[in-house]
Amino acid sequence: MKKILLMAAIVLSSLGVKAQTEPGTFTLMPKVGLNMAKSGFDDTKMKAGAVAGVEAEYRFSQLFGLSAGLLYSMQGDKADKGDGKFKTEYINIPILAHIYVWKGLSINAGIQPGFMTKAKEDYDDMSVDVKDACNTFDFSIPVGLSYEFSDIVIDARYNIGVTDILKNNTVEFDEVDYDYGKNGVLSITVGYKFAL
Numbered sequence: 001m002k003k004i005l006l007m008a009a010i011v012l013s014s015l016g017v018k019a020q021t022e023p024g025t026f027t028l029m030p031k032v033g034l035n036m037a038k039s040g041f042d043d044t045k046m047k048a049g050a051v052a053g054v055e056a057e058y059r060f061s062q063l064f065g066l067s068a069g070l071l072y073s074m075q076g077d078k079a080d081k082g083d084g085k086f087k088t089e090y091i092n093i094p095i096l097a098h099i100y101v102w103k104g105l106s107i108n109a110g111i112q113p114g115f116m117t118k119a120k121e122d123y124d125d126m127s128v129d130v131k132d133a134c135n136t137f138d139f140s141i142p143v144g145l146s147y148e149f150s151d152i153v154i155d156a157r158y159n160i161g162v163t164d165i166l167k168n169n170t171v172e173f174d175e176v177d178y179d180y181g182k183n184g185v186l187s188i189t190v191g192y193k194f195a196l
Contacts, residue, residue, distance in 0.1 A: 021148070025059045026196050029153060033189030037075040039086055039165055039181040047085060049074025051187050057098065065098040065106070073114070075185055084123035088134070088165070088183075090114040094142050104148035112159060114138035114183075138183060139163045151193050159185040 021027060035049040055069030070093060076086040096110035116138060119131040144157025161182030 029191040029193040031189045031191030036186040039077040041181040043080045044077040047078045087120045089118040109143045153191045
């Protein structure tokens, strides 16, 4: 048993060494994951959805990197009671600074413009297109952590919505008034990073 634990420690330590992307390296990372989204409307709760895309990073030094990406993101929320869902889809462009605090561990923060491609309200076996009532441009502030080991990157970030989802702040869907909603999205992704 001790030999197995020793071997595991050696393998893990070697992965940690490989996790160090060299300064001056430009990397590309396809990624996929899960969103837990909420639109900030009253009487709603988080809705699960997919997120997928690619991010590119330039590593300026052992401490600092800068990345930009293109992500497809399923967002929205669902009713606290009943089966109603507010479904939105975005193309998001995260631009993040990465501060590497320990080996492959980084603290990340930046800005994220997004562009709505779809908005629907589902309830009582009906689906209504509500994109015309929504702002198609979204702006948020992503913050989070990521850890890289053996070219695999696990990323957790929360996107803090800044812009209102609805154009007029108050819109009635299915006799419920929605107002002042902003996107709030927790994303957990796994990506594969390779140097170009």
